[in-house]
Amino acid sequence: MSRALRRPGPREATGLAALLAVGVGLALVVGSVDMPTFTGIDQVPLPGGADLGDHPYEVTAEFGDVLSLAPQSSVKVNDVAVGRVTGISLTPGSWTAKVTMRVNGKIKLPANAYAHLEQSSLLGEKYVQLSPPAEGTARGALADGDRIPLARTNRNPEVEEVFGALSMLLNGGGVAQLKTITTELNKALAGQEPQIRSMLSRVDTLVTNLDDHKEDITQALDGVNRLAATLATRKQDVGTVLTGLSPGLKVLEKQRGSLLTMLRSLDTLSDVAVDTINKSKADMIADLKALAPTLRALADSGDDLPDSLQVLLTYPFTDEVLRGVKGDYLNVYLDVTAMPGTQIIPALDPDAPAAGLDGRTSALPLPLPSVTTAGTTPSATPGGGPGATPSAPAETPGGTPATTPESEATTR
CATH class of the missing domain: 1.10.287 (Helix Hairpins)
Structure with missing residues (x-):
């Protein structure tokens, strides 16, 4: 059953006109308060939108793709509406989209904040989520007229993209x-x-x-980075060094056989040295033990031996040495010990009398050697006087002059 259209009556027309007038007036009032210019009904804020406050500020963000984002969409921080999108356009001279947003002036965000295009649910509306940077990296404050570059914007995948990836995975993926x-x-x-x-x-x-050691690892990586930077600044020097090393490496390569032969010879030498030391170990230990008394006697002498050597090496003695001499004589006492088995010829008999020039007997040791002076002939007497018959020192059967057990000489 069809129903014919009828023309509204005068009372209904009056009501519709009044309602239309009220709507237009409300739109004009809202536009005059919140918008600089009114270009269409899409600029009217949606019911339940965010409160912009008395002093909102405007920021822009660049997106590679805004998908189906529409003006008057929400701008949120931690899923709380703090503003709305006022305009979407292409960036001049680029293919990126520029989204203009107005945010409540009481909301303070860092100047390096991020903008993400997200969706409230699987089929819900899209909105812009503003988020701060990582902790400890925030700087400044987001102010009116600031821009969020493309490097700090992103978007969530679309439902179609998710289904397409799932289809690829399930259908032979x-x-x-x-x-x-x-x-x-x-x-x-x-x-x-x-x-x-x-x-x-x-x-x-x-x-x-x-x-636990991530700070140490970070410091190590920073050190490697500094080393790399230093090497980069000295690249020419490093190249020069490497170029200079090339001839040396070539020489080493040519002498590789000689080096190997030398190393093998050193190995053989070490074996021989070890074998020699092992075989002579007993003799060496015996020599060291035999040397021990001598070293002990030298140690017992203390400072006497160095002091005596200092005096002996200055003969004739210095005045400093002579000051220690009392009187006109410097007595030297020599104690000489004959080697075991030494035979004195003639044999010395202390009890046997010896005849002197005066016919008396005296016990004298071996005759003194002759003394030669200028203008005289060699002569020697038992007492050393003139007219004595020469005598030669006594010799042992082997031809070695005999040594008396003990003798004393006085020097004037």
């Missing part, structure tokens, strides 16, 4: 490969559960230690 990977993993890990558990425990310990 990676499911078969996942099944193969799972089967092979089961085969590889079967019966190796304790080892895998131990490996995972060690990996957990390793990761924990790495996390």
Whole structure:
């Protein structure tokens, strides 16, 4: 059954006109308060939108793709509406989209804040989410007229993109490969559960230690970075050094055979030296033991030996030495000991009388040697006087002059 259209009556027309007038007036009032110019009904804020306050500020963000974002969409911080999108346009001279937003003046954000294009639900509206940077990296404050560059903006994947990726995975994509990977993993890990558990425990310990030393690792990487920067500034010097090393390396390469022969000879020499030391070890120990009394006697002499050597090496003696001499004579006492088995010829008999020039007997030691002076002939007497018959020193059967057990000489 059809119903014919009828023309509204005078009372209904009056009501519709009044309602239209009120709507237009409300739109004009809102536009005059919140917008600089009114260009269409899309500039009217949606019911339940964010309160911009008395002093909102305007910022812009560049997006590679705004998808289906529309003007008057919400601007949120931590999912709380703090502003709205006032305009979407293309950036002049570029293919990126510029989104203009007005944010409540009471909301303070860092100047390096991020802008993300997100969706409230699977089929919900899209909005712009403003988020601060990582902790400790914030700087400045976002002010009126600031711009968020393309490097700090991003968007969530669309439902169509998710379904497309899922379709690719299910329709001959990676499911078969996942099944193969799972089967092979089961085969590889079967019966190796304790080892895998131990490996995972060690990996957990390793990761924990790495996390505890992350500052040290960071410092090490910074040091490597500084080293690389230093090497980069001295690239020419490094190149010169490497170029200079090339001839030396070539010479080493040519003499490689000689070097190997030398190393083998050193190995043989070390074996011979070790064998020689091992064989002569007993003799060396015996020599050291025989040398021990001599060294002990030298140690017992103390400072006497160095002092006497200092005096002996200054003969004739210096005035400093002579000051210690009392009187006109310097007496020297020599104690001479004959070697064991030495035979004195003629044999000395202390009890046998010896005849002198006056016929008297006297016990004298061996005759003194002759003394030669200018203008005289060599002569010697038992007493050393003139007219004595020469006598030669007594000799042993081997031709060696005999040595008296003890003699005393006085020098004037």
